[in-house]
Amino acid sequence: MAQTWLISGPPGCGKTTWMLNTLKNHQGQRGYLRLPGISTTGLEQADDGAIDQTYLQDQITDLIDLSNTDQAPNDQEQQLNLIELTQFEPPSSSALEGVDSSVIQQLEALGLRLDRALHFGRDDDLPKDDTLEFSRLEAWSMPLERCVWDPNSLSSFWFELVNGAYGDVYRAKALMNLPDGRAFFCNWMVSQGGSQFLPLESVAPPDGRPKRCSMLSVQGKALDGGGIQATIADCLLSDEVLELHQEPQRQQAELTQAL
Amino acid sequence: MERWALISGLKGDLELYEQIQRDLQATRGVNTLFVLGDVISPERNCDALWDRLQNPKRGDLRPNCIYGWWEEQLLAETGFRGDRKADALRLNHGEEVVDALLRAVDPAHLRWLVSLQFGFVELDCGLIHGSSADIGDELTPETSPLILIDRLTRLDVNRLFTARSAQQFRLELTGGGIDSHVKALGGEHKQQQPVPKRSVIGIGAGAHYTIYDAGSDRVDFLKAGAKAVANGRGFG
Amino acid sequence: MSHAVISCLHANLAATEAVLADIDRQGIEHITCLGDLVGYGPQPNEVVELIRQRQIPTCQGCWDEDIIDGLNSCECSYPSQLAERRGHRAHQWTDAQLSEENKAFLASLPMTVRRERLLFVHGSPNSQHEYLLPDMDAFAALERVESSGANTLFCGHTHMPYVRELSGGSIRVKVKQAGEEAASERKLELPMRRIVNAGSVGEPRHGSTEATYVIHHEDSDEIEIREVAYDIERTCRAIVDGGLPEVFAWRLSHGFEYAERADDASHVCER
Ligand SMILES: [Zn+2]
Numbered sequence A: 001m002a003q004t005w006l007i008s009g010p011p012g013c014g015k016t017t018w019m020l021n022t023l024k025n026h027q028g029q030r031g032y033l034r035l036p037g038i039s040t041t042g043l044e045q046a047d048d049g050a051i052d053q054t055y056l057q058d059q060i061t062d063l064i065d066l067s068n069t070d071q072a073p074n075d076q077e078q079q080l081n082l083i084e085l086t087q088f089e090p091p092s093s094s095a096l097e098g099v100d101s102s103v104i105q106q107l108e109a110l111g112l113r114l115d116r117a118l119h120f121g122r123d124d125d126l127p128k129d130d131t132l133e134f135s136r137l138e139a140w141s142m143p144l145e146r147c148v149w150d151p152n153s154l155s156s157f158w159f160e161l162v163n164g165a166y167g168d169v170y171r172a173k174a175l176m177n178l179p180d181g182r183a184f185f186c187n188w189m190v191s192q193g194g195s196q197f198l199p200l201e202s203v204a205p206p207d208g209r210p211k212r213c214s215m216l217s218v219q220g221k222a223l224d225g226g227g228i229q230a231t232i233a234d235c236l237l238s239d240e241v242l243e244l245h246q247e248p249q250r251q252q253a254e255l256t257q258a259l
Numbered sequence B: 001m002e003r004w005a006l007i008s009g010l011k012g013d014l015e016l017y018e019q020i021q022r023d024l025q026a027t028r029g030v031n032t033l034f035v036l037g038d039v040i041s042p043e044r045n046c047d048a049l050w051d052r053l054q055n056p057k058r059g060d061l062r063p064n065c066i067y068g069w070w071e072e073q074l075l076a077e078t079g080f081r082g083d084r085k086a087d088a089l090r091l092n093h094g095e096e097v098v099d100a101l102l103r104a105v106d107p108a109h110l111r112w113l114v115s116l117q118f119g120f121v122e123l124d125c126g127l128i129h130g131s132s133a134d135i136g137d138e139l140t141p142e143t144s145p146l147i148l149i150d151r152l153t154r155l156d157v158n159r160l161f162t163a164r165s166a167q168q169f170r171l172e173l174t175g176g177g178i179d180s181h182v183k184a185l186g187g188e189h190k191q192q193q194p195v196p197k198r199s200v201i202g203i204g205a206g207a208h209y210t211i212y213d214a215g216s217d218r219v220d221f222l223k224a225g226a227k228a229v230a231n232g233r234g235f236g
Numbered sequence C: 001m002s003h004a005v006i007s008c009l010h011a012n013l014a015a016t017e018a019v020l021a022d023i024d025r026q027g028i029e030h031i032t033c034l035g036d037l038v039g040y041g042p043q044p045n046e047v048v049e050l051i052r053q054r055q056i057p058t059c060q061g062c063w064d065e066d067i068i069d070g071l072n073s074c075e076c077s078y079p080s081q082l083a084e085r086r087g088h089r090a091h092q093w094t095d096a097q098l099s100e101e102n103k104a105f106l107a108s109l110p111m112t113v114r115r116e117r118l119l120f121v122h123g124s125p126n127s128q129h130e131y132l133l134p135d136m137d138a139f140a141a142l143e144r145v146e147s148s149g150a151n152t153l154f155c156g157h158t159h160m161p162y163v164r165e166l167s168g169g170s171i172r173v174k175v176k177q178a179g180e181e182a183a184s185e186r187k188l189e190l191p192m193r194r195i196v197n198a199g200s201v202g203e204p205r206h207g208s209t210e211a212t213y214v215i216h217h218e219d220s221d222e223i224e225i226r227e228v229a230y231d232i233e234r235t236c237r238a239i240v241d242g243g244l245p246e247v248f249a250w251r252l253s254h255g256f257e258y259a260e261r262a263d264d265a266s267h268v269c270e271r
């Protein structure tokens, strides 16, 4: 029998990091699903599911995507399924009774039945983060598929973003492509006071633009989306400049192959 | 181990180049040849030497070339340096010499010339015609050591091989230091900086060339066709 | 007698006015300006006209040079594509704003100003684009002052004010020449020299948002670094109203330079 747990909490409380560690430490099969968040008036959800999904999938290559019912079994012996749910308010009652009925229905449609429900800020099994109180958050996101960043421009932009040049940013997370084929999971929360830049394991080949998921998702107040977009446009590499980076990489690869 | 021959100032003299190639074949262990510029000059037609450098004969040690002061003048005069013309040459030698230089090289060679680098950095050594400050920088044993430290620092190398002065010498920085005291809004900072143990080597020009053994850091100053080479000992 | 040195005004009128008022208040009559009157900031004409009207001896800065000659600074002086694009945008904006008369004034500025053994330059005696940073190799720094025949070299361009004294220096060398049996040795005693960086009036990046400049107290030969508060809000409003990138206002009000620059003092551009 599989174990299926619902992990809920507000954005930026550390769900993804905790789930990554838990799944990495689990011996048996591992499954993951991210549910669309439960909206509370005035608190917008960031549309950033693909970032977590891509990052976890990169870190745990045999991770089972539970949203895809015919991809893989979800009920193996020793299997651990984690369901991620962004939810601002703690559930009304503890444990399974507090789980929103719409969530139960969505899971049933995928053949999943919950064994546990844990909420960040309420359950002691989860790390205690100073989950911030917030009353009004805006969300802003930008798809960046096929975009490649000038590395130094990325660090300047990220510095400006998290230090308030484009509004009061509470949370920023992204998957960004670099010209050497690497991608970084960039993660910043006001409560942590620092940024994480974690490289993905998978490296894109040096021929043209990478095809993996890439996006930026920001939550905060008085966000200046136009300003963010204008700066990003100055940071992204043109086809010509990208080719300048990739040509020597291809030559290097040929050389290594020849040896 | 790396053993280099460094030559410069051939000034179109193919016979001299062939003599040096013969010397090098008779010298044990030399595996790399660097040509630090001034392959051309207005004194004679340089096309034959130019050809030979681009298309080495069997048995030639393959030359690694950078451009020198004369090449820089030609590139400037033929429009490869923006608005700048061969002003230094015109000023010092007059219009006839500019014309002679243009006649000395077939324009078809310019393409190769343009592709040459300003200098090489190999191991911890900088190889350059003049210096990192200027292609016409004449470094000699009499040059202020302060200037020499600056030129070494600009390239961040332990040994700087230069050709412009045409002299053969090795100047080693052996000791000394300086006190630096910086006062800024954030506070004060005192520091004693020792003289770095670095050296500048003049490789000579024309028939005078230099062999450098990277493993032992030994420098030998040679002259093309001189007997000392044949027995491989040099006289450095 | 005292003498004020200002640099890098960068079209920031409020900061320039505040610094000049601070100098006036102390009864200092002699002022020298190390250039970069324009660039990034919102009031290029106003700042140039103020310097002209006050007849302040000025040498040409990197921006003053680029605005007349077209973009001259090599790409390698920008550490990122973002910084380069912003630099170019600011250049085009400034170019469109500046009157012909003010451009002619910038074109007329000398590279250096010399007063006996004091030399005033924007970047270094070699180039308006070279940075003399406080932690630059001490011998290379001394070489800049010594080669220009000065005792004290006043420079700007880094936007971080400092005073650096180089003293007690010596260099020992051993020389071996072709054809000589023995090597010869000699020792060079180096003179005491000083580099003074005047900081920046209009685009401070020393960790605070206040304008900086220096005063040379000639009687005691001491240098004083001054910080002056000014109405940043006024400049930020002018940035936004003038149509410059809004992020410039944010950067200025947080004490960051408008566009980051490469900090390699020994970098030699071979274009
Ligand atoms: Zn400046």
Ligand SMILES: [Zn+2]
Residues within 6 Å of the ligand: C036, C061, C062, C063, C122, C128, C157, C158
């Ligand atoms: Zn400047």
